[in-house]
Amino acid sequence: MSHANHHSHDEVGHIVPESLFLKVLIALLVLTVVTVLAAQVDLGKWNIVGALLIATVKASLVIYFFMHGKYENRIIWTYILIPFVLLAIMIGGVFTDDPFRSKPVPLQVTQQP
Amino acid sequence: MGKDKEVMASNAAVAEHHHVAPGDPPHIHHMDSSTAYGAAKLGMWLFLATEVLLFAVMFCSFAVMRYYHLSEFHDASNHLNLPLGALNTAVLLFSSYTAAVAVTKAQKGDNKGVVRNFSISFACGLIFLVIKTIEYTGKAEHGMFPFVWNEHFYEYKNFLGIYYCMTGLHALHVIIGMIVMYIYGIRPAMNNRYSGRYYTPVELGALYWHLVDLIWIYLFPLLYLVG
Numbered sequence: 001m002s003h004a005n006h007h008s009h010d011e012v013g014h015i016v017p018e019s020l021f022l023k024v025l026i027a028l029l030v031l032t033v034v035t036v037l038a039a040q041v042d043l044g045k046w047n048i049v050g051a052l053l054i055a056t057v058k059a060s061l062v063i064y065f066f067m068h069g070k071y072e073n074r075i076i077w078t079y080i081l082i083p084f085v086l087l088a089i090m091i092g093g094v095f096t097d098d099p100f101r102s103k104p105v106p107l108q109v110t111q112q113p
Numbered sequence: 114m115g116k117d118k119e120v121m122a123s124n125a126a127v128a129e130h131h132h133v134a135p136g137d138p139p140h141i142h143h144m145d146s147s148t149a150y151g152a153a154k155l156g157m158w159l160f161l162a163t164e165v166l167l168f169a170v171m172f173c174s175f176a177v178m179r180y181y182h183l184s185e186f187h188d189a190s191n192h193l194n195l196p197l198g199a200l201n202t203a204v205l206l207f208s209s210y211t212a213a214v215a216v217t218k219a220q221k222g223d224n225k226g227v228v229r230n231f232s233i234s235f236a237c238g239l240i241f242l243v244i245k246t247i248e249y250t251g252k253a254e255h256g257m258f259p260f261v262w263n264e265h266f267y268e269y270k271n272f273l274g275i276y277y278c279m280t281g282l283h284a285l286h287v288i289i290g291m292i293v294m295y296i297y298g299i300r301p302a303m304n305n306r307y308s309g310r311y312y313t314p315v316e317l318g319a320l321y322w323h324l325v326d327l328i329w330i331y332l333f334p335l336l337y338l339v340g
Binding site: 013015016017018021022024025028029032035036039047048051052054055058059062063065066067068075076079080082083084086087090091094095 | 150154155158159161162163165166169170172173176177180195199202203206207209210212213214216217220221312316319320323326327330331333334335338339
């Protein structure tokens with residue numbers, strides 16, 4: 001990794017113009033308004049899907065531009081993506097187990113014969 | 114005594130040798146500044162990954178609780194103050210923007226710009242906490258607060274439990290982020306510490322603040338909108 005990124009000059013990292021950050025901020029605020037408006041419409045279970053999709057677009061904008069993800073190498077991207085993969089495995093694992101269990105039966109005191 | 118003096122003299126020599134001019138990267142043995150920068154950033158991203166996993170456990174519990182108590186979650190979610198939640202979202206997004214600008218300022222060697230932009234982010238963090246306190250107080254007045262034991266809390270205990278856990282842990286991260294921005298951003302920048310050659314702490318501090326924003330991006334719709 002250090003070989004690929006090794007610069008002999010002193011400057012490190014990529015300088016992102018502030019105007020780009022402003023555009024991203026405006027996009028994030030617009031998406032916030034969109035997500036609030038979308039929640040006023042009753043779409044049943046699609047409400048939460050839509051809300052999570054918009055949130056993921058917003059999160060991607062923050063990671064890609066604000067957090068300089070666009071200019072990062074493959075190792076950092078591995079670190080960015082691993083927690084999301086683990087979260088998916090965890091939620092997936094819980095939901096393939098928990099809802100399919102039989103509901104707990106209240107304990108009953110049985111009388112000795 | 115003589116030995117002590119020798120040690121002191123050699124310490125002074127070391128300090129002289131390691132003296133770093135403002136704007137220069139610190140001396141790290143066996144590592145040039147560009148490698149140190151890459152290593153520090155990699156370490157920060159690893160730490161952020163563990164932070165995401167900390168919240169991942171809570172998001173997972175939220176999903177399970179919501180699955181079992183769907184109607185309770187819908188009703189309780191409507192009791193949250195949506196305008197205040199939306200306002201807090203905007204405040205955090207704006208603070209994230211100024212934190213990102215602070216990094217660009219540091220890269221250009223504009224220490225005053227770092228102080229200015231991080232101070233705005235810091236103030237936004239304070240505004241966020243004040244609004245959150247107003248919300249918590251409003252809930253407490255209606256009995257919907259932990260340790261205010263009454264029927265209102267018990268009616269929505271599953272939702273309120275996860276709500277206070279998630280927003281409370283997030284608020285803790287806001288406070289930590291503000292401290293980080295002050296110690297590693299504002300205070301050194303006041304002493305012209307940063308330049309295009311060295312701004313690692315500014316970037317890492319900003320990364321932490323973006324994470325705080327990132328978590329809230331998911332918390333807001335889940336808690337306030339869809340319940």
